[in-house]
Amino acid sequence: MLEPLPAPDLLSVLRAIVGERGLLTGADAEPYCQDWRALYRGRTPAVVRPAGTDELAAVVRLCVQRRIPMVPQGGNTSMVGGAVPSEGGEQLVISLARMNRIRDVDPLDLTMVVEAGAPWKAAQDAAAEQGCLLPLSISSEGTAQVGGILSTNAGGNNTLRYGNARDLVLGIEAVLPNGQVLHALRRLRKDNTGYALRHLLVGAEGTLGFITAAVLKLVPQPVQTEVALCAVPSPEAATALFRRCQLNDAASMQAFEYMSGTGMGFVLRHIPGATLPLATPAAHYALVELASTRRDGRLRESLESVLEAGLEAGLVEDAAIAESEAQRQAIWKLREEHAEAQKREGASVKNDVSVPISRVPELIARASAACEALIPGVRPVPFGHLGDGNIHFNLEQPPDWSASDFLARDEEIMHVVNEVVRDLGGSFSAEHGVGRLKPPMMREWRGGAELETMRRIKAALDPAGLMNPGKLFPAS
Amino acid sequence: MLEPLPAPDLLSVLRAIVGERGLLTGADAEPYCQDWRALYRGRTPAVVRPAGTDELAAVVRLCVQRRIPMVPQGGNTSMVGGAVPSEGGEQLVISLARMNRIRDVDPLDLTMVVEAGAPWKAAQDAAAEQGCLLPLSISSEGTAQVGGILSTNAGGNNTLRYGNARDLVLGIEAVLPNGQVLHALRRLRKDNTGYALRHLLVGAEGTLGFITAAVLKLVPQPVQTEVALCAVPSPEAATALFRRCQLNDAASMQAFEYMSGTGMGFVLRHIPGATLPLATPAAHYALVELASTRRDGRLRESLESVLEAGLEAGLVEDAAIAESEAQRQAIWKLREEHAEAQKREGASVKNDVSVPISRVPELIARASAACEALIPGVRPVPFGHLGDGNIHFNLEQPPDWSASDFLARDEEIMHVVNEVVRDLGGSFSAEHGVGRLKPPMMREWRGGAELETMRRIKAALDPAGLMNPGKLFPAS
Numbered sequence: 001m002l003e004p005l006p007a008p009d010l011l012s013v014l015r016a017i018v019g020e021r022g023l024l025t026g027a028d029a030e031p032y033c034q035d036w037r038a039l040y041r042g043r044t045p046a047v048v049r050p051a052g053t054d055e056l057a058a059v060v061r062l063c064v065q066r067r068i069p070m071v072p073q074g075g076n077t078s079m080v081g082g083a084v085p086s087e088g089g090e091q092l093v094i095s096l097a098r099m100n101r102i103r104d105v106d107p108l109d110l111t112m113v114v115e116a117g118a119p120w121k122a123a124q125d126a127a128a129e130q131g132c133l134l135p136l137s138i139s140s141e142g143t144a145q146v147g148g149i150l151s152t153n154a155g156g157n158n159t160l161r162y163g164n165a166r167d168l169v170l171g172i173e174a175v176l177p178n179g180q181v182l183h184a185l186r187r188l189r190k191d192n193t194g195y196a197l198r199h200l201l202v203g204a205e206g207t208l209g210f211i212t213a214a215v216l217k218l219v220p221q222p223v224q225t226e227v228a229l230c231a232v233p234s235p236e237a238a239t240a241l242f243r244r245c246q247l248n249d250a251a252s253m254q255a256f257e258y259m260s261g262t263g264m265g266f267v268l269r270h271i272p273g274a275t276l277p278l279a280t281p282a283a284h285y286a287l288v289e290l291a292s293t294r295r296d297g298r299l300r301e302s303l304e305s306v307l308e309a310g311l312e313a314g315l316v317e318d319a320a321i322a323e324s325e326a327q328r329q330a331i332w333k334l335r336e337e338h339a340e341a342q343k344r345e346g347a348s349v350k351n352d353v354s355v356p357i358s359r360v361p362e363l364i365a366r367a368s369a370a371c372e373a374l375i376p377g378v379r380p381v382p383f384g385h386l387g388d389g390n391i392h393f394n395l396e397q398p399p400d401w402s403a404s405d406f407l408a409r410d411e412e413i414m415h416v417v418n419e420v421v422r423d424l425g426g427s428f429s430a431e432h433g434v435g436r437l438k439p440p441m442m443r444e445w446r447g448g449a450e451l452e453t454m455r456r457i458k459a460a461l462d463p464a465g466l467m468n469p470g471k472l473f474p475a476s
Numbered sequence: 477m478l479e480p481l482p483a484p485d486l487l488s489v490l491r492a493i494v495g496e497r498g499l500l501t502g503a504d505a506e507p508y509c510q511d512w513r514a515l516y517r518g519r520t521p522a523v524v525r526p527a528g529t530d531e532l533a534a535v536v537r538l539c540v541q542r543r544i545p546m547v548p549q550g551g552n553t554s555m556v557g558g559a560v561p562s563e564g565g566e567q568l569v570i571s572l573a574r575m576n577r578i579r580d581v582d583p584l585d586l587t588m589v590v591e592a593g594a595p596w597k598a599a600q601d602a603a604a605e606q607g608c609l610l611p612l613s614i615s616s617e618g619t620a621q622v623g624g625i626l627s628t629n630a631g632g633n634n635t636l637r638y639g640n641a642r643d644l645v646l647g648i649e650a651v652l653p654n655g656q657v658l659h660a661l662r663r664l665r666k667d668n669t670g671y672a673l674r675h676l677l678v679g680a681e682g683t684l685g686f687i688t689a690a691v692l693k694l695v696p697q698p699v700q701t702e703v704a705l706c707a708v709p710s711p712e713a714a715t716a717l718f719r720r721c722q723l724n725d726a727a728s729m730q731a732f733e734y735m736s737g738t739g740m741g742f743v744l745r746h747i748p749g750a751t752l753p754l755a756t757p758a759a760h761y762a763l764v765e766l767a768s769t770r771r772d773g774r775l776r777e778s779l780e781s782v783l784e785a786g787l788e789a790g791l792v793e794d795a796a797i798a799e800s801e802a803q804r805q806a807i808w809k810l811r812e813e814h815a816e817a818q819k820r821e822g823a824s825v826k827n828d829v830s831v832p833i834s835r836v837p838e839l840i841a842r843a844s845a846a847c848e849a850l851i852p853g854v855r856p857v858p859f860g861h862l863g864d865g866n867i868h869f870n871l872e873q874p875p876d877w878s879a880s881d882f883l884a885r886d887e888e889i890m891h892v893v894n895e896v897v898r899d900l901g902g903s904f905s906a907e908h909g910v911g912r913l914k915p916p917m918m919r920e921w922r923g924g925a926e927l928e929t930m931r932r933i934k935a936a937l938d939p940a941g942l943m944n945p946g947k948l949f950p951a952s
Contacts, residue, residue: 010599105903106834107719107834108715108719108833108834109832109833109834109865110722110833111832144497152668153668153672155666155668156579157663159666163643166672166675167639167643176925176929180924180925180929181925181928182925182926182929182930183924183925184926186901186903187832187901188830188831188832188865188902188903188906189636189830189833189864189865189866190631190635190640190830190864190865190866190903190906190907191830191903191905191906192628192629192631192679192903192905192906192907192908192909192910193903193904193905193909193910193918193921193922194679194910194918194922194927194930195676195679195680195684195924195929195930196629196642196675196676196678196679196928197929197930199642199672199675199676200500200672200675200676200933202672203668203671203672204671208671219726220722220723220726220857222588226724226785227950230659231861239584243584244582246586246769247696247769248770248771249769249771250695250696250766251727251728251768251769252727263794286877292723292725292727293723293725293726294724294725294778295724296774296778298772298774300688302770302772319688327530354534354664354665354666354667355581355664356585356587356663356664357584357585357586357665358582358584358585385666388665388666389585389664389665389666390665390666415818425662425663425664427662427666427668427669428665428666428669429667429668429669430666430667431666431668432668433668433669434668434669434670441669442669442670442742443817445669446669446670448656448659449652449657449658449659450658450659450660450670451670452656453652453656453658453671453673453937454670454671454673456499456936456937456938457671457676457933458936459936460932460933461929461934461937462930472670
């Protein structure tokens with residue numbers, strides 16, 4: 001193993017591998033050093049942008065020889081600072097943005113082969129051109145890249161039907177921490193030949209190597225979609241309505257979202273053009289979306305019948321079904337503007353948690369009470385993917401507090417929420433991962449055999465600890 | 477680390493952990509030493525049957541101390557000798573059959589918690605009692621146990637809709653090779669907190685520890701099912717029909733199976749009560765099953781319309797839709813008796829292979845030609861899960877050959893089939909795994925970075941190589 005190179009030599013050696021276009025330094029590198037939530041601002045000797053897998057492998061081998069830590073970066077949309085370098089200035093940022101080809105879309109196999117640097121939206125569009133749907137949908141999909149979405153096992157609105165990012169991956173190509181290339185881009189639905197290495201890389205947040213390309217599962221594009229916004233009397237009613245929708249036509253369920261009256265109130269107050277398609281505001285809401293490839297025009301009937309039964313059973317107080325694509329988008333906007341509306345209302349503390357679906361009402365009741373006991377006047381804004389048990393349990397500041405006074409209490413708030421989540425058998429990070437923000441929680445929540453086994457695997461594949469250091473694992 | 481114990485001492489130490497009921501020796505142990513295909517007959521000092529996870533963990537810790545190799549065993553239905561000890565007599569068989577409780581079924585969460593030793597059928601029945609379907613279905617489900625099905629990532633008839641065993645696992649409990657218990661029985665749909673250890677254990681064929689319990693995903697029980705048997709002119713037509721069925725109603729597709737006229741001929745000749753529900757025998761057949769939780773009674777209409785369109789397009793020559801549950805079972809019997817009918821016809825060589833779905837027709841054409849060139853008069857009997865690209869490419873002996881002469885050529889036959897499979901980007905083991913039968917193929921097919929990474933993980937978790945030695949990995 002060679003000694004670390006002084007910076008000027010390092011740059012010239014890197015330039016010999018990736019060329020002038022493949023190297024950014026100085027001001028050009030700065031956008032890569034800060035996460036989009038602006039939680040962290042790091043430094044890097046350079047941003048390396050290899051043009052292909054072989055160049056990347058050569059860069060990794062150099063870094064191993066010279067003991068240079070590497071930070072993989074895709075679209076840099078992490079919610080937990082997972083893709084930026086540390087403040088120390090010794091970590092090399094490696095952006096896969098130039099490795100962005102859509103290699104293949106096959107409508108019969110219902111697969112696509114796509115490189116890590118392609119924005120997710122570009123992959124979605126390529127699939128749509130062939131009449132296929134690349135299912136996963138998240139709000140950052142225009143910027144987030146395939147490699148980042150897979151490395152963080154992203155979720156989103158349609159997980160209840162199609163699963164998380166992990167569930168879409170049939171095959172993978174990767175550069176391992178020792179610079180070897182893992183060639184496993186198999187487009188097979190069944191292949192029982194050894195350990196599922198792709199599932200180790202998916203969700204590893206770049207700590208076990210670079211995903212460079214993947215074979216993703218597609219589905220035929222739905223031709224009918226129906227969306228309803230329902231006023232419901234309680235989270236219990238929302239959960240019972242979800243159950244009825246499943247029994248009615250589980251295979252057509254595309255999304256089932258919960259929103260509180262508080263959060264909806266913020267949206268209606270702060271977001272221009274947001275209007276409630278119901279007669280009166282409610283204490284709780286459910287958004288139901290069905291979609292199908294069937295051409296029988298009966299999806300509307302199916303949605304109406306389950307909502308009517310819900311009305312009769314007292315689970316639904318009022319409901320509006322979108323009559324047009326514009327109305328569909330208007331209903332979804334009420335859901336998607338929750339983050340922006342909270343920002344305009346004041347400071348908020350965010351928790352991306354999950355519990356078993358049946359425990360969502362208890363989560364909302366107990367975590368709300370705990371937060372209100374901690375900070376009288378705080379306004380709980382729970383919303384999110386009820387159909388996955390994934391609630392964004394956010395807390396809006398009391399109206400008469402300053403933002404800074406409120407945010408000074410963020411760790412206490414997260415703690416009381418997480419105590420409830422833990423008691424209900426939940427997780428402290430449903431979708432967003434661990435990144436740099438939450439490693440300390442790993443020791444407490446995943447300690448013992450689980451964390452020890454993760455560390456053994458990490459040490460076996462990356463003995464020098466060069467891949468994305470400081471992320472996912474707590475300091476040992 | 478202590479020295480290996482002489483056998484009598486070993487038994488008394490084991491008895492102190494698991495009690496008299498937990499230990500089988502002599503003739504009682506013999507059924508555990510032979511696989512059901514009778515490919516292997518091994519020996520063991522004892523069969524240990526722990527009553528629970530803590531007892532199992534104590535046994536594992538003893539084995540680590542005394543360097544005793546362990547062979548996990550469930551229902552012992554492996555197709556590749558994956559669960560039996562070697563001939564050397566030093567490997568301890570550890571049966572999880574007594575750890576067979578259904579801990580919980582939750583119809584709202586659509587999850588069940590089940591221990592490894594429960595027969596899959598028992599888990600299915602417990603789910604059905606709550607109106608839920610545990611999707612995966614394989615012919616050995618009455619005997620195969622949960623732990624074995626997960627450890628081999630079993631497939632089956634409904635994979636195209638619900639995925640393989642892997643896709644059903646939300647949480648896991650396991651005893652690791654060092655005797656630590658991994659407690660990760662989380663019933664969460666979203667949980668991004670570190671490496672997906674469950675996916676490493678699923679499909680690891682017992683080489684990384686013992687799966688002791690799992691949280692499995694359920695779906696609501698379908699209330700409509702429709703099955704058709706279609707005569708089709710070619711594998712290309714079958715594949716095109718599959719595509720049309722997907723576009724028609726992908727979410728209702730429950731199975732899409734291919735059968736050759738040759739195999740169907742054997743079934744009609746040898747299986748009592750098997751009758752063809754079509755006017756005349758055909759060269760190729762497709763079996764289509766749709767299922768839905770919808771109560772609209774329109775699934776039949778949907779199936780009829782896609783088959784009529786197939787008739788008009790020349791993809792279907794004739795079709796029979798089951799009018800009753802008895803007819804449904806009669807159609808499925810034609811498919812399920814393929815193995816038995818081949819046995820009665822004579823000797824056969826079996827290949828469980830997969831290719832991308834679009835390449836199935838080419839697989840059948842090229843592999844048939846290659847086998848006929850190798851052995852004039854050999855009768856190819858391709859059949860299986862076309863919808864997953866998983867074909868059981870079996871070869872029946874020429875009528876005028878002896879079984880032993882034919883079987884003497886089995887390696888040559890497998891080789892020519894696999895050459896085609898490999899050229900089409902396929903896998904040498906779709907469903908059955910590697911076990912003891914196929915480790916030599918791992919070097920050739922999964923060599924380089926892939927096998928090396930698997931070995932690193934194995935060494936990290938099981939440094940003494942005590943877990944199921946001789947399985948999955950080729951000798952190094």
